Amino acid sequence: MIEEARRRAYLGAMQVATWLPRVALPFAAPSRPQLLEAPEPVVANPPPTPVVETAREAAPVAAPEQSISARVMPRPAAPTKPVAPVEAEPEAAPVPRTPVAPPPRFALQLLRAGECMLLVELPTGEPLASRDPAYLLLKDLLRAAGLPDSPQLVGEPVRWPLFAGGSMDQGPEAAREFVQGFVAARLEESAACRCLWLVGMPAVRFAGEADEEALLRELQVEGLGVAWAIPGLERLAEQPTLKADLWRAMRRVRQRWMSQNTA
Incomplete structure (x- = not known):
């Protein structure tokens, strides 16, 4: 030791x-x-140790053996609970869109003949010329009514729609307000008017607020006074039978402006 x-x-x-x-x-x-014992070599970063499944973990588990009666006789299904029907929610009704009326298209010219003012539909959209058949027919009507056959222009023609595009409302209601305002302003600027002629359906509809049934009748228009609705010049030229009806109606209405001339 x-x-x-x-x-x-x-x-x-x-x-x-x-x-x-x-x-x-x-x-x-x-x-x-x-x-x-020899020492193990030192490794700086040892690789991960793989996980090896054991035979017990990898082997499938055998299902327990069933009896003969269990394999032959089917098992009764478990009673299912009744499922209450699910009521579908009613779909929301679509909101109806208000139809937008397209802008009307017309051209009107305001004229003065003696004691009467005439709001005349322009068949071609352009002012009446001295040789136009529509203008010659208008002169015949004025002579038959006892009025000057050379009417004077009052202002520029009214053409609708006013604008080719844009967001401005140019529907029938806007056209009616514009035409009535235009005529009322011209009536205030001129001498007294005993009767306003509405010649053509655009003039009857947008100045007199009337329809086809008002033709050859007198109308009382608020802000414009007494008006007389007659067919358009182009329609009178195409339907000669309307001239006879127009003459019969004129004999009743012409007393409005003839009485002043007689007095």
């Missing part, structure tokens, strides 16, 4: 922690078995 203590002292002075003798040393202590 003295030799063993001395060897350990020498080894400690040389900073040798572990050593193995090649031969058995006298008076030496028996070697420890763990010192004889």
Whole structure:
């Protein structure tokens, strides 16, 4: 043991922690078995250890053996609870859109003949010329009514719609308000008018607020006074029978402006 203590002292002075003798040393202590095992190499980043399923985990679990009666006789189905029908929510009714009336299209000319004012539909959209058949027919009507056959123009023609596009309302209601306002302003600027002739359906509809049934009748229009509705000049030229009806109606109405001339 003295030799063993001395060897350990020498080894400690040389900073040798572990050593193995090649031969058995006298008076030496028996070697420890763990010192004889070779150390494992040190790896900086060891690879992940794969997970290996055991035979018990990988093997499928066998289903318990059923009896013969269980395999032959079908199992009764579990009673199902009645499902209450789901009521479908009523669809919201679509909101009806208010139909937008297209803008009417017409051209009117205001004329003055003696004691009467005439709002005349322009068949071609252009002012009446001296040689136009419609103008010649109008002169015949004025002579038959006892009025000057050379009417004077009052203002520029009224053409509708006013604008080719845009967001401005140019429907029938807007056209009626515009035409009535235009005629009322011209009546205030001129001398007294005993009767307003509405010649043609655009003049009857948008100045007199009347329809086809008002033709050859007298109308009382608020803001415009007494009006007389007659067919358009182009229609009178195409339907000669209307001239006879017009003449009969004129004999009743012409007293409005003839009485002033007689007095």
